[in-house]
Amino acid sequence: MKTVMSKKGLPLFSKLDSYRYLYNGYREKGFADAKKTIMHHNRLSGYLDKYVGISVGKARILDIGCGQLAKQVALFHAGGARVTGIDIDVPTYTMTSSILLKIIKVNGLERAVKSLFRYFLFDKKFFRELSKEYGKHIEFNNLDTRIMDATEMTFESNSFDFIFSNVVFQHIDNLEGAVKEVNRVLKPSGIAAVHIHLFPSISGGICLDWLHPDQAPSSRVPPWDHLRENKYPVNIHLNKLKINEYREIFRTYMEVVEEQTTTEGEKFLTEAIESQLKTRGFVREDLLTRTVMFFSRKKE
């Protein structure tokens, strides 16, 4: 099943508002921060070392939902790994007329124009900063990125030593299908590290006003608006699953060896909000857990 992230159907003022926020997000570097990207890369390399015990240069790696810039694919490639990134979106780390035509075909003209603006306004600068932070030129040519759905991968079984995915699975409706596929393509000695942004958290509706609640709370949008009045809807497709629903599926189809969570937003959870959301089926853990990361091994 394809997962579509689009702003189609939003009223014009919401659309313009969301573009303004996206622009500010990029301009202020929160969305394309070279230092954070390298830190994330170092954490991922650490997981490979800790759980699989092989060097980057010897590893066969898969990034599920690598994003249009395929940043981690480029970094692992620079480190000598055989790495593949998959995404349902067209990669835009290089911008040629044929890529532009492909974006128009797959995602429509509006997305193509947006990608073009982003590429020239922000991406090129980001790539330069990334190379500087990394300490050597990061090549964005010759990357192995493929347009592929996580729920229908075309790889052979037992292909990868290390599979990772960053903030992608909350967009996937057929979670069961995706987890089964991860289990299938993972080698018996490998590890999968799947990091998920949880919908019921204060930032989980992906309203840009609440993306960093503890550092920059919103004075405009009420907390947990996406679970309450939803006065500020965001048109990004989310499966809306709770942490226990993810746990059940990961534990059914894989051997979960470790689970890491992060929390946020406690000071905004008043008794009134907590009891209102309890009546809608959300418990305290749902509301305060921002992310979960499942480290899983193959279940035979």
Ligand SMILES: C[S@@+](CC[C@H](N)C(=O)[O-])C[C@H]1O[C@@H](n2cnc3c(N)ncnc32)[C@H](O)[C@@H]1O
């Ligand atoms: C929030 S972005 C994260 C991108 C990247 N992992 C990062 O950390 O910058 C989510 C990505 O997941 C991709 N995605 C959503 N559903 C997918 C699916 N079923 N299979 C593969 N990729 C998917 C989207 O196209 C998008 O690029």
